[in-house]
Amino acid sequence: MQNIGLSEVILAIVTVDGTQPASGVPVFYAKDEEEREKIASNLARILSGMVHDLENGTYVIVRH
Numbered sequence: 001m002q003n004i005g006l007s008e009v010i011l012a013i014v015t016v017d018g019t020q021p022a023s024g025v026p027v028f029y030a031k032d033e034e035e036r037e038k039i040a041s042n043l044a045r046i047l048s049g050m051v052h053d054l055e056n057g058t059y060v061i062v063r064h
Helices: 033-047
Strands: 009-015 027-029 050-053 058-063
Touching (some): 033 050, 033 058
Parallel strands (some): 009 027
Antiparallel strands (some): 009 058
């Protein structure tokens, strides 16, 4: 029997870009880079995810 399920998924987006549109993924808006880093780190720990920097002011938290 084949195990079917989601193994890789985007859990959240953390950004300082207020124009980033909301989507089917939770988007967290930070006031500056320091707050963005703290929010992303805490969410990754809580959600058992990994933080990836898109280098445009946005972090993506994913589960591999």
